[in-house]
Amino acid sequence: MIGSILRIRYEIVEKLADGPIFATYLAKDRVQAREVTIRVFKQPFAAEPAFIDAVKQVVDKYSSCYANGIEAMIEVDDDDGVPFLISENSKGVALSERIHKLAPFSVSVVVSTAISICEGLASLHQRGVVHGDVSPDTLVALPDGQCRLQIPGIWEAYSSSQTAGIVALPGMAAYLAPEISAGGMPSPQGDVYAVGILMFQLVSGRLPYNADNPVAMAMKHATAPVPSVKVYSNAVPVAFDEIVKRAMAKNPAERYQDAGELLSDLRKLQDSLRFGRSLELPNKKPSSSDKQPVAPKMSAIREPESDDKKRKKKEPKVRDVPLWLSLTAVVFGLGVVGLIIAWVVFNISQPSLVVVPNIKGSKEIDARKNLEALKLKMVIKREETSETYPPRTILDVNPSPGKKVYEGAEVAVVVSSGSKFVEVPDLKGDTVDTAKQKLENVNLTLDSLMGKKADRRINAGLIISQDPEARKKVDRFTAVRVTLSSGRSGDSGSDESVDEKEYVYNLTIKLSNLESAVNLRVAITDSHGTRTVFQQGKDPDDVVEISTRGYGKSAQFQIYYDEVLVKTIDKKADGSSDVGDNRGDNR
Structure with missing residues (x-):
């Protein structure tokens, strides 16, 4: 799409990212003379009106919830059936790219970065808005080290699509709080959990949990102990480690309740690092991990049972674990099992993934056959003139060749309509009707204004000259002006002098x-x-x-x-x- 102009206004300049739902581009707004970010809906989402309308509602709903740390979403528009989301452009790179190239970072840099993220989140949380997808892919790292949040609240539109949430899950899974993976709604505490994961990743250069698929990752978040970042670096202050642990607590009630609370502790830590002051650790809330062990102590040698012990056997046994906790564990276990079953059923029943073939340069009929063989549907997005490819040749493909899509997905193509120039036919000696037919055959028109001139050699009513001349290359639909013979009498001499x-x-x-x-x-x-x-x-x-x-x-x-x-x-x-x-x- 580089070089394309959407809505006669947005000129696509550069591709920034390619996600599961949007292809993201840098564009020039030719009306307001500014740079913007364009997120083009990919297939099959571009053909889902309900999902597009839901995204529009999110943009309208949160149009006023923007601050310095949040990239404003402007509107959702459409260009010839291609829907796209327009946002402010942030001069920077994706945080994921910075992590890949430079991590791990020093504690002071991580604290500064986390503060800028929390400032944006705190602005949202104060308005009752949950971002819902805080991750390196939705954060832009600015040249000054600060970060800006992108597309807040888009998760609210996922329920309007059958597959949007599914394709977005792999990118979100590493940062999703356990209660969200178990079916809960995103919350400020869930955003805080994601920031905790990010701080761990920034300072250590790795994620706290690793897994092969989203379900396994969700189980790690739900059951694995919260690791200490000091395992990877002894230089990490204890206060920073405790802040990260609290942000990543399994129980939402034990975390910071919103970004504002986390921001307060991070600023205190930043001051202590800057001025060398000691910092009192955050108050640790009661943890369920402090409860008494489930199993009683055992001994290899059993003492003879006394009468007192025999009497105690007959008394009702006191539970080491409260009943409500046991029931909670059972319910949670069933939930995890259900999640695994659902994942297996989904992967068995869903269409297979196929790779989009490279059909650029192929004839339309051959391209359609190749796609149908892979159970893909070809949709002609538009036709464009081309000086290189003959008519009915594929010029562009979306999704691009090599991308994986599900069977049954639509592949949008741009088809060549041939050269924008055509050769003017020779009309001399033809009647007006014959000339019209010749011109229409090559997408030219006959000018309604026709001159007349006496010619002793050509009968009246026949064409004696034309402009443009025969065999000249002109734009399609150009009007060809002709001069007709008025016969051998030369009666039109006065008309000729006026015309000249x-x-x-x-x-x-x-x-x-x-x-x-x-x-x-x-x-x-x-x-x-x-x-x-x-x-x-x-x-x-x-x-x-x-x-x-x-x-x-x-x-x-x-x-x-x-x-x-x-x-x-x-x-x-x-x-x-x-x-x-x-x-x-x-x-």
Whole structure:
């Protein structure tokens, strides 16, 4: 899509990222002269109106919830069936890229980064908004070391799609709190948990838990002990380790309750690191891990049982573990088993993943057969002219070749309509009807203004000359002006002299109702044919004065914006009253 212009406004400049739901690009907003981020909906989500509407609702709902640490979402728009999300552009790189290249980081850098993340999250949490997908892929690292959150609340739209949540899960799983993986709703405590994972990853260069798939990762988050980051670096202060552990607590009630609470402790830690002060550790909330052991102590040698012990056997046995805790453990275990079963069933029943083949340069019919063999559907997105590829050849493919998609997915293609130029046929000696047919066959038109000239060699009504000349290359749909023979009598001599006389034409054009600059081209058609008399880039509401010379007392002007014909104006020359009436008539 590089070089494409969406909605005659957003010029795609560079591809930034390729996620499971969006392909992300840097674009120039030609109306407001700024850079923006464009997230193009990928297939099959681009063909899911309910999901697109849900994303629009999220953008509208949170349009006022933006601060310095949050990248504003502007709107959802559509260009010829291609939906896309427009956001502010943050001058930086994805945090995931910075982690990959530079991690691990020093504690002071990690604390500063975490503070900038929490400042953005705190602004959301104060408004009752949950980000729901805090991860290195939704954070932009700025040149000054700060971070900005992207696409807050998008998770709310996932329920409107059958597959959006599923394809997004692998990227989210490493940062999802246990209660969310178990079916709970995202919460401020869940965002805090994700920040705890990020702090661990930034300072150690690795994730606290590793697994082969999202289900196994969810089980690790739910059951594995919270690791100490000091295992990977003894230089980590105890206070920092305790903050990370509290943020990653299994029980949401034992974590910081929102980003504001975490932010407060991080700022205290930052001051202590900066000025060398001692820091009192955060108050540790009661942990379920402090409960008494489940199994009683055992001994290899049993003492003889006394009468007291025998009597105690008959008394009701006191549970070492409270009943509610046992029931909770059973329910949680069943939930994990159910999650595993659901995952297995899903993977058995879902369509197989297939690789999109490289069909660029293939004929349309061959490309369609190749995709159908893989159980994929080909959809023609649009047709474009091409000076390199013949008509009905595939120019572009989305998703791009090599990407994995599910069987039954749609593959959008751009098809060549051939060269934008065509060769003008030879019309000399033809009748008007024959000339029209020849021109229509090559996507040209016959100009309604036809000259007449006496010719002793050619019968009246036949074409004796044309403009443009035969075999010349011209743009499609160009109007060809012809001159007809008036017969051998030469009665049209006076008409010929008028048609050959040169006159001055004046034209005023105001570029109204435009959102961005365009290439303005003005062509004139007179007794000598059609030619361009003005071509220049112009901005909205510019006023252009054109004075040109033409042959004959009447002429027609064609006005093009970016080579699209928007208006034709018939004018008379030599001071006719019609000239004044037509000035500015194109407004």
